[in-house]
Amino acid sequence: MPEEPTEELAEPGPPALTDEQMALLAVFEAELGDGVVEHADALGTLVVRIRPDAWRRSAEVAKTKLHCDYLSFVSGIDWQPMVAPGSDDEGGSDTSAPVQPTETTYGVAGSTGRFQVFAHVQSTTKHHGITLKTDVDDDAPSAESWTTVYPGADWHERECAEMFGIGFEGHPNLRKLYLPGEFEGYPLRKDFALLAREVKPWPGLVDVEAMPGDDAPAEEVEA
């Protein structure tokens, strides 16, 4: 029996109540059986984690059975913790650069590994939205393509492929969208460092900046 999704902070959520989310979830479970791995509530939006081999089928279920005719986006996420160059765990009083936790945690509805593909679909008639997630293999990341169900997924999947290195089976033309053809590496992965911060490390919080033309160095709170 799936456990009740915990109602997080009392925020003005969408018109959906927990009952409506349960109804949506019930349809998924009826159609996909144990293709539904986990579910949760993200501040009013239902999040459902789907087994990888039921990914395209879940899109069909959302489109046909749940009236979700609108595709918001398809994207990826890399759960490996990021190490910002030159940062330490404490951070002290320098609030000018964020310090992320170093242990790996997975977000709402969990994950089996480092990479996930997630998507959001909405209904123009029923006015609800669902976030769907699926795990992809860490070594050879690949997911099923949604282009046969939502033609708009074409460009979203191309972007996800070039940014994370996730392949999409069944995509007609998985070539680069933003990056030039000869680009090496996958920019949105956490081990791809932002070059700007490598070349010039973040100077930290500067309390008083020097006036233009003034050669006096700025006073720094934390070097």
Place this chain on the structure above:
Amino acid sequence: MIDVLALDIGWGTTLAIKTIIILVLVPAGALILGYTFLLKMMSHMQSRLGPMDPGGFHGWFQLIGDGIKFIQKEDVMPDGADRRVFAMAPVVILMSTFLIFVVIPAGPRIVVKDLDVGVFYALAVSSLSVIGVLMAGWASSNKFALLGALRAAAQLIAYELPLLLAVVGVVVQAETMSLQGIVAAQQGGEIFGWGGIGNPFFFTQIIGFGLFLVAAQAELTQTPFDMPVAESELVAGYMVEYTGFRFLFFYIGEIGTAFAFAALAATLFLGGWAIPGVHGTMADILGPVVLFAKLMFVAFLFFWVRFTYPRLREDQLQALAWKVLIPLGLANILVTGILKVAM
């Protein structure tokens, strides 16, 4: 014409003087029209000022400066271009503009040559520009230029017919093809027995006037018929390979032809140089001024429409000419003929 000056000058000198006047008149007219309408009127209608600095007073020197700039540019020709045809194309277009001015009268005795077939001559000569356009497109050795030239030529040819039909109505009513004769018919005529303002064919040939304006707008490839030229947004017009003074020739040709068509329209429909009741030497002096005023009015209409309306697509443009304007022109001639015989 030379009796005006009551001087005894030979035939050759007369011809030379007339040639020089025409050669000066066309660029000067293009300059005035371009400055007034294209730069100043358009700017004010678009809530901006236009050129203000060159020359001091409201930027009157702008176009002259532009002309000088064009002349001093390098003469570049594309590699595979047919050199002679490439060089001759703008000259052909400009030539057709100059030739129209041969028959336009500016006073009872101020005209280069008052041909008996004046109207026929004017229309025939204005069609020569089509050849120039095709020459420009072909000689550029550029596929896009050629396509643009073919489209432009198709448009120009299609709109010759409404132009012609509009004018035929005037000819039927005036009973003469000579432009001086048409002006005289308007000056001396009467509307329902009242001769106060003569009989400008504007009233009876109102449909013809409208047809003439629309067809002239298309002949000048101005919006809403400027797809061949605005094509340069998308592909390239037939002028794409032209720079420097050759491009200047095209430009003078375009606005000079606007000047010529405006003068033609003023002569055919608004009475030309004539004011009823003014004859003789007074008309010789006032004639050019009156003609200028009337043609500025017609040119105002041309340019006003130019920057108000969006442009028609090629097929819509052709459909307008063949399916709407030509039947209208034919109907106009029919009605004019019937009324001419009946009354």
Place this chain on the structure above:
Amino acid sequence: MSTTENPPTPEIQLEPGALRHLAEAQVNVELDTGDMILNLGPQHPATHGTLRLVVRLDGERVVSADPIIGYMHRGYEKLTEYRTYPQITTLVNRIDWLSSFANEVPFVDAAERLMAIEAPPRAQYIRTVLTELSRISTFYLFLGEMALQVGALTPAFYGFRDREYVLNLIEGATGGRFHPNFNRIGGLKDDLPWGWISETREVMQKILDGCDVFDDLVAGNEIFQVRTKSIGIVPGELGAAYGMSGSNLRASGVDWDLRRDGRPYLVYSELDFKVWTHPDGDSFARYWVRLQETRESCRMVLQLLDQMPSGPIMAKVPRIIKVPEGEVYSEVENPLGQMGYYVVSKGATGPFRVKIRSASFSNVSIMPWLLRGVYVPDVITILASLYFILGDIDR
């Protein structure tokens, strides 16, 4: 030799296959265009920015069209991982730079939801007013500039001229015409200046009058109508499946507006406004819907100014903003369409991952389907009517 007869034609010995070649030689005229490739952009007056459209033509008609984007890709999603939440508010108003205030709102909304903070009512009202002013400024420019793409030179100037009044208002309130950077997590940076509300009322009246001018001059112009009606028809369900949103989708008859139908955000639930749709789905419908929405936004601003409460403009937030762990998707109705931020937070001062869902990205992805079989001049009309901003596509 007789002068009335033609000279005898010489005997030509032909090979058996030569006749076929001769016949073909007559058909293969020099002017046969075959498949011509036309490259629009990346620098081109018709595309709003650096969009490259590779179009394959067969004579006058488009056989296939392939938009190539990424010339303005700035890597926003990567940048957000290295910045704190207040720093990101500065960053995101450059995504859609015409309605830049409206880009900050969903991000700040997402952060506030995760922190369980609500901005005070006055701040919410001012945010709504500024969002609607951005919508008016974006759409008013569109009204003039689509006419320019179709060929009319003058309406574009009217669009720029009256938009200056709206930009002056935004500058008066926030200090920036294009990149206000006015939102803070928990409220706004400053309150409205003295006299701003009465000036806004006057400007709204000017914009309403200007919309009437556009209605007459452009939408009522027969040539404009014949250039845009039945051009670029998008069926409603297909548009939704591609992710097309905003006025584009409403012009195809889909009655969906996140201000009314989505999760309540800002103060739209307290406003009385109409959502405009048009059944046709062609370029004229898209123009018409935006025209009506501009007028509607003016009326909404006037309502908001009447109802504006007094009070603080900033909620109590800690000095260092740490957003608790969680995920949230905050989608709003931006001028260009639906914009959303999927923020994944791990409790630090900056987000772990921000997925920016921008409207123009999906609006433009329908172009390969939409541009098949249209005439070449209509490509420009369709591009103008879809109204995308390159910063929004490329992020």
